[in-house]
Amino acid sequence: MAPEHAASVEVEHLDMEFVARGRRQKVLADIDLQIAPGEFFVIVGPSGCGKTTLLRILQGLARPTAGRALVGGREVLGPGTDRGFVFQNDALYPWRNVTRNVGFGLELQGTDKREAAARAQAMIDLVGLRGFETYYPHELSGGMRQRVNLARALAIEPAILLMDEPFAALDALTRETMQQELLRIAAAAGTTVVFITHQIDEAILLGDRVAVFSPRPGRLKEILPIELKRPREAGVKQSAAFQAYVSRIAHLIGHSA
């Protein structure tokens, strides 16, 4: 997984409408985005701003009403193995142990068993779960399950990783650890990451750029480049520069709410 493996993302004039209870509701309005290969791109916004819908469109689980999304220069028409999706609640298969959960995508692709096992093991090592290969999801903590979830998405060696509030259900301490782990893992994997969160400090800590969305319908308000040098430690949150970004984004979100 070299950085050249990473793909770009383009979103062009994208609209999305749902029909709920007979009423048309616009959830995304005229979204335009360009994400560079290998970039860690974070979308932050309050609930109802359509950020999860945008991610589902990128994954190919939903089709936009108008406009289009491109990954690696090709229009997204359905799910593809060039994209890995990390779901919000870990959504692991409870009857599969860690190894078999991580190897699920490879199994579907019909990857050679020995190669699949080796790749699954490499991902398990990468996310720090060596020794837990035979554990079932119910035997793992929330943080460990999210590690498995992440390893499962990375095992198919995606060119882009789509993450839908993956740490939202974790407690504060575990979340901080997982943020650090994700920074390390994303750097090692070298893929493009599109990460969704409603937590401002998480967005700034992780992102190369942070896109702020406003709700109902979801609109792109502003994109902020985060010029904090990497590798970023948790301590960076106490710096004045970090706090300046926090208040800037809080201000942007506050105005839209």
Added chain:
Amino acid sequence: MIYFAGTVAVKDSIFAGARCYIAARYQGRLLEQDQPVGLMTPPVAAIAPDEESVAPDKARWRSVRRPLTTLIAILVGWELLGRYVLTNHLFFAPLSEVAVAGVELWRSGELQIHIWVSFSELLEGVAAAIVFGIAVGIGIGISQRAREYSEIYITALYATPLVAVTPLLILWLGIGIVSKAAVVFLTAVFPILINTASGVRATDTQLIEVAQSFCATRAQIIAKVMLPAAVPFMLTGIRLGIGRGIVGVVVGELFGARAGLGYLIFTSGQTFDVPALFVGILTLAAMGVGLTFAAQLVERRALRWRRAVDMD
């Protein structure tokens, strides 16, 4: 009173604790012991120990002892009832005489034949019901169209006491094992079929979406997501099916048979051989308990991935 609390909230632990232990993740090693906090608040209330909370060893022994006591009381009561109250041997027999009859039937080899015939009927009928019930259940679970064509009729058949068609099956299939296996099949197939179908339909949609996002084909989603998710439902259906199948065996044999436990009960009743009649009933009860227990063992082994609390 000692309070011992685990928390991930740093502020909570400082606020409430007298001392903090800081533990490492996963293996739970202690990183830092005994950080005195010194904001000790007095305990709010003393908690009375739970009367029923005892050591696990004691609890296990109790779970054996209590049902065993009931069993002994019933057996002794039966013997006394037969000896001193219902002394007319046309209507009742004390337990000791039932035991003697049982040994005699076993010695002559007759009891083994009855057990074998009934067991074969049950096994063949249930096996066919499992194969057919699971296959059709999956079809109905995944196909809206199949469901619309058949669901209401399956529900109707499930509610119909199908042992009523036994005379017809005996006319068609003869007095031997096959007709009774057919009765077992009819009584056992619907709980298996209906449970499998609901299991398939109850699959967590997010688990399906995960497979879709990994580009799974429809066949892969069925085989690798829906089927494993439905396994607990299937096993429940099979357990229910076995229970209903035993009823099917007995009723089938009452209508017409040459051997079997139901046949033993029927002929013993006609000849006022009450001890032999009870031998038939007790053997059936033992068979039912044994098979249910075996089914539970299979469930436990097959569902080790589930939480222990779900199993009990």
